[in-house]
Amino acid sequence: MPDIPWTRIFPDIDHRWIMGLRQGDLAAFFAPQDPTGTVRAQRQRWFSDEPEKYTALLPEAEAAMLETCELARTLGSPVNAVEGSPLDQLLELGPAWEPDLVWMHPGADGVHHLAGGAVCFPSSWSMPEMLGRPMHLVHQLVPGLNDLLARQIDTFLAKLSPGSAWQRENWGVSRDGELNHHPSRPRAVLDATVTLEEVWIRLEHQLLLKLPSSGSVLFGIRLELVPLADMLADRTAAQRFSRLISTMQPTAARYKGVESARPALLAIMDAVLGK
Ligand code: HEM
Numbered sequence: 427m428p429d430i431p432w433t434r435i436f437p438d439i440d441h442r443w444i445m446g447l448r449q450g451d452l453a454a455f456f457a458p459q460d461p462t463g464t465v466r467a468q469r470q471r472w473f474s475d476e477p478e479k480y481t482a483l484l485p486e487a488e489a490a491m492l493e494t495c496e497l498a499r500t501l502g503s504p505v506n507a508v509e510g511s512p513l514d515q516l517l518e519l520g521p522a523w524e525p526d527l528v529w530m531h532p533g534a535d536g537v538h539h540l541a542g543g544a545v546c547f548p549s550s551w552s553m554p555e556m557l558g559r560p561m562h563l564v565h566q567l568v569p570g571l572n573d574l575l576a577r578q579i580d581t582f583l584a585k586l587s588p589g590s591a592w593q594r595e596n597w598g599v600s601r602d603g604e605l606n607h608h609p610s611r612p613r614a615v616l617d618a619t620v621t622l623e624e625v626w627i628r629l630e631h632q633l634l635l636k637l638p639s640s641g642s643v644l645f646g647i648r649l650e651l652v653p654l655a656d657m658l659a660d661r662t663a664a665q666r667f668s669r670l671i672s673t674m675q676p677t678a679a680r681y682k683g684v685e686s687a688r689p690a691l692l693a694i695m696d697a698v699l700g701k
Contacts, residue, residue, distance in 0.1 A: 437666070443571045448592065450635075452591040472546035480608070483542035493637045494527065494644055525633070529541050546606055546608075588638035599683065616683055622658075622694050671688060
């Protein structure tokens with residue numbers, strides 16, 4: 427795993443939702459990064475045990491799904507052609523790569539909606555429950571995001587040029603190192619009792635690519651879990667993270683699951699920074 431660019435991920439600002447988009451590297455994003463094979467083994471397990479929780483596909487995303495299978499082959503991940511339903515083909519594609527996959531498709535009005543995907547490492551959301559929703563309804567669970575970014579996101583998706591990849595990151599905080607944070611799974615809560623050793627940064631590396639043939643947008647999400655202590659070894663990262671956590675609006679802190687742990691997290695960071 428390459429070094430993590432913490433200063434890009436944690437800008438030196440008071441907390442707010444940001445676009446944070448830059449041009450991306452498609453091949454590097456999908457290239458295998460987990461030599462242990464754990465990530466793909468977990469994907470195989472979730473997709474085969476509970477496909478209805480982690481996969482869904484509307485008819486308008488079938489072409490994008492097949493185009494993505496072809497893309498995977500081009501990038502060196504063998505995805506067999508499966509006889510059967512489009513969902514069977516999706517279950518072959520889902521575990522072939524380490525990142526999760528979503529397709530956004532433009533309607534007649536040009537607005538993109540979530541048309542399908544294979545997502546087994548979500549950060550507290552269920553992809554099948556979001557199926558069919560336009561972007562602003564997908565983002566409705568993030569307080570204040572639509573007021574700031576809904577229009578920019580719709581415009582960005584509508585103007586994407588086919589074939590060029592864009593990347594951004596989201597980050598969260600959790601009390602376990604579990605990849606699968608589907609809302610139906612039990613979860614340790616971050617509260618006032620939290621200690622340094624228990625906390626993880628949940629980094630989502632995201633890629634957006636407009637697929638040339640189907641016209642859908644492929645959204646890849648690669649999850650990386652980093653122990654908080656490892657991130658805090660970078661003093662600049664620790665200072666910026668501390669600023670972001672302390673300046674978060676209460677509604678944002680609640681959504682991020684850090685509301686009751688905020689004083690404890692800030693005390694941990696103060697101790698590390700020698701304040
Ligand atoms: C230009 C593209 C996009 C931008 C700028 C964007 C921005 C954001 C931001 C700022 C957040 C809040 C993250 C946080 O907790 O810090 C968020 C959350 C979220 N976004 Fe997006 N997003 C984009 C595309 C998408 C797409 C295509 C999907 C399709 C599924 C999506 C689904 C979500 C979901 C489910 C959440 C809440 C769960 C989470 O925090 O990960 N986003 N997005």
